[in-house]
Amino acid sequence: MNRIYTKPMRGTAPFFAALLLAAAHGHAQAAVIGAPVLQDGIEIVPATLDGVEVDRLTTRGADSLWLSVGVHATRDGQHGFGEHAFIPYLSISFVLTKDGAPTFKKAGLLVPLAAKDGPHYAAAADMAGPGTYHLTYIVSPPSARGMMRRTDKTDGVPAWFKPITASWTFHYPTSPASEK
Numbered sequence: 001m002n003r004i005y006t007k008p009m010r011g012t013a014p015f016f017a018a019l020l021l022a023a024a025h026g027h028a029q030a031a032v033i034g035a036p037v038l039q040d041g042i043e044i045v046p047a048t049l050d051g052v053e054v055d056r057l058t059t060r061g062a063d064s065l066w067l068s069v070g071v072h073a074t075r076d077g078q079h080g081f082g083e084h085a086f087i088p089y090l091s092i093s094f095v096l097t098k099d100g101a102p103t104f105k106k107a108g109l110l111v112p113l114a115a116k117d118g119p120h121y122a123a124a125a126d127m128a129g130p131g132t133y134h135l136t137y138i139v140s141p142p143s144a145r146g147m148m149r150r151t152d153k154t155d156g157v158p159a160w161f162k163p164i165t166a167s168w169t170f171h172y173p174t175s176p177a178s179e180k
Contacts, residue, residue, distance in 0.1 A: 030068075033135070034168030040161035041078040042087060044139060045070040048174050049122065054113070063129060065172070067094055068122040069110060069137060080149065080157040086119045088112070089142035096125055099132040110137075127172055136167040 029050040037044040049066040071090055073081035081087055096106040110121035127133070141160035143149075150156045 031174035033170035033174055037164070037166040038074060039164050039166075041074050041076055042139075042161070042164070043070075043072050043074055044137065044164065044166050045072075046135065046137065046166075046168050048170075048172075052122070064124055064126045065174075066122050067096070067110065067125050067135065068113075068120055069139075070118075070120045071139060078158055079160070087142065088119075089145040089147040090121065091140040091144040092121050093138045093140075094123065094125075095136045097134045098128050099134070101128050101131070104128045130172060132169060133172050134167065134169050136165060139164045139166070 030047055031049075032045060032047045034046045047068045047070070049068050052066045069092060071087050071092070073079065073083060073085045073087060075083050077083060079087075092110040094106075094108060094110060098104045106125050108123050108125075110123045113120055113122045140163045143160045149160065
């Protein structure tokens with residue numbers, strides 16, 4: 001089971017700093033809910049946000065939160081994105097289940113979201129009260145949304161990565177990063 005991750009690993013500093021900065025300035029309450037996943041030249045950092053308002057109407061119950069994920073390039077930049085750069089055009093789906101609630105299952109897509117602390121992917125999710133939850137993200141490469149890549153010898157990049165499945169277990173409600 002993953003715990004709320006409070007010590008940044010190499011490469012996670014920009015995302016964690018943005019979460020802490022937002023929480024410190026009275027913006028959304030952020031909690032990183034699992035250790036980053038580093039795979040195929042990208043880093044996936046799961047978090048939840050509370051107190052988020054967006055420009056489009058989203059259906060949210062009284063017991064809901066925002067699932068959020070920062071997806072950034074790692075140091076090697078093998079896919080043509082600079083170190084720590086946000087990776088656009090991803091398709092990220094999620095599945096959320098709860099221990100002790102066999103009929104509770106939420107699934108959907110995270111959408112790109114612009115914020116002062118940087119772009120990330122997010123989606124609102126209604127929860128089933130306090131407890132232990134299991135979250136799975138399936139991160140599909142930019143080609144899933146039509147992004148092309150150069151393949152020539154001068155500036156070409158390798159084939160896009162295969163979809164990455166990453167899972168975490170966390171407790172809801174989570175503790176905001178600002179309390180750590």
